[in-house]
Amino acid sequence: MEDFYHIIVNLFFNAPVFIKITVLLIIGFILAITVLIIYLKHIRRRLRNKERIQATYRKKYESELISYLYSGDGDGKINSEQQGIINYLKKCSHNPLKRKILVSTLLKLRNEISGEVADAIQNLYYQIGLENHAAKKLKNKKWNKIAKGILELTQFEIKEVHDEIILHINHPRGEVRKEVQMYLVKIFYFDGLEFLNVIEHYLSEWDQIQLIETLQKFENQQIPDINPWLKSTNDSVVLFAIKLAKIYNQSESKDILLGLLDHDNILVRVNTIDVLNNLYVTEAVPILKENFSKLSIEEQIAFFSMLENIHHNNDIKFIFENINNKNFEIKVSANNIMKALNIEKLNAVMIEAFESETSESSDFITIAS
């Protein structure tokens, strides 16, 4: 055995440098594979254990919470049995994994029930001191910790941390900004939209959809004045305000909206046409018709969608002129309008149109008539 070992060692030391390096590489790979397999086994076991521990603690906490809720005396005061549960849960909350499970269990339970019991859970959240743990995260250097802290405070509707949270409204990470926005809107409803006055970053489409989704859940809320946002220097704020104008029928902003037809951002202009259509602002039609050839194709399409909804007799000739427009969407819109028109009215307009030019008949008119 010893001889064999010596032969191998001699072979290695007498081999060319290239072979020596490669042999070392092989040894390295074998070691790496061994370590990786052990690590894989370890992480698979750890993940399984974690799942098991989570399930066990979730069950345990659920049972403790139910005991807490049903052992109350009905006078709103905490009795000794409840205090015992609070102390136990408080102790558990020092362990990050247990705290995470506890928070998710509380949240799950609170989402399933309402009324006094939900308030009791909210109260328990305070009693355990979980809001302090979440609020501490706001001062963390890691962006994901801050975001998670805000998320938890939002889920438990903790209003007291408003001033600390708003400080992060222009955080360099979009994820943190999004959580701040959601916190403000979920807890302070339309008043939470105050952040639109100070936000320096662009509100992504994703953020805007989520904000609107959240706002639409609240009924009987006073919609704030959107005009300052329509005039914002942040284009994404303008776009968001246009969406609000559309959803909440803000006709009083009509004049500012008409002014936005000259905005530098094409997306703002297109969305403005869409909202003017929605608000049935007839004054927009002659303005857009007059500048039609100067509009971008997106604006032209949006304008024809508007014409499907709002048109007068004096627009029909213009619509007819575009029935063979190169753009398919415009062509379809023009065709739809013609189809919707009363046949006599259409014939009258067509005669008028044919008087000035010998236009060739189009396939679309054939379909329409």
Place this chain on the structure above:
Amino acid sequence: MNTENILLDLIQYLFFIFSATAIVSYIILAIISVIETKAYMKKNSLVNYSEILASSNSPSISIIAPAYNESLNIIENVRSLLSNHYVNYDVIIVNDGSKDDSLEKLIKAYDLVKVDYLINPAIKTKPLRAGVFKSTNPAFGKLIIVDKENGGKADALNMGLNISPNKYVACIDVDCLLIEDALQKLIKPFLEATDYKVIAAGGVIRIANSCIIKDGKLLDVNLPKNLLVKGQILEYLRAFLLGRMAWSRLNGLLVISGAFGLFDKKIAMKVGGYDTKTVGEDMEIIVRMRKFMEEKNEKYKVAYIPDPLCWTEAPDNYKTFLSQRNRWTRGTIETLKKHRKIGLNPKYRSLGIISFPYWFIFERLAPIIEVIGIIYFMFLLVIKAIRWDYAIIFLVVAYLFTVTFSIVTIITEELTYHQYKKKGMGFELVKIAFLEPFICHPFILYAAIKGNFDYYFNKNIKWGVMTKKGMSN
């Protein structure tokens, strides 16, 4: 040292440089992928997809699924597509001149009636056959069936693009299983972009053989017994988790899997839709869309997310497997040849300087270089000039590197999505990491060489046979 020896040394050094570069590039890509995946997981741990799920303000998407002779599973496949949790979407099934009774089955199952439909003629396609159908049952209001003459997958997708009224289109293989929140996960990169435009996005495709699927839902993930399929599971994991994620980070992704990808319809239509003359239409359209954006000098991205969004059936026999890989090879050759002007052209920035040359050398040329290497080895064997110590030791290094890389992939999967949860599956995957270089690689190499041969000498060959058994259990 004579000229002969110098030449032999030179050849050997070239092979060595190629192998070393390949290994180094794989390691770099793997590192970038791991970093990117970690960042993605961190970022998305906060996302509540249900908020966008139910939103009527979310953008509308058309799922376009071409179908050709899919009568066996078409009803279940369509039902699966209709069960997605996204709100604003429709499903366009393009029956591409099927010779079976697919259309009749669809008409019966979904109460379809023929409707008049204005179709955008922007992209030329084969004409309609029976026409456009919609359901009279409001429960299937999202469904549009288009019956057209046979023109191939790309032509069917183009018809879908023409018909789609929506801003985004998800192109999918009809027999793929989409997870329920696939659309909101894939639309997210488009909606998050603020100072650049996302033109296309793709996610991880997983293999569904032996998995339990019921009513279009994946209920249980299993590892199949078939070694070839197991090998492909590992191969897919490697490609998707340790390759594409890095290319996405470098903004150099050249392909979004044809099985499932989401596109900005306007850009897809502006470039003329799918190329019907190639068998690699999924790669070709991405390259063309990127080229278009580069030429317009607009900031853009082809996004990629590591979530397993789509499950597909992999070939379980070598005949189908070879046919599929042969097609992939021809598709790559066709695309790289068609857009060869991009290669090393600084005008196309990272696309021309990094992605294109990488694909050319390590995807297009790799099998050819490998075969030349084998021939060279044979030649040395004949002239008895092999240094066995070198040969064996390098073979062992290459093998061990592949195994290490595969095990790193398995660990990445465990730490991210942990789909293969059952006891014993980890050991099975490790076993496959050791076996895969023998059960898959030689056949992939053969298919690639055959693909090269067919491309140059057998022009008539098109898609090849792709028999599937269906995933519904």
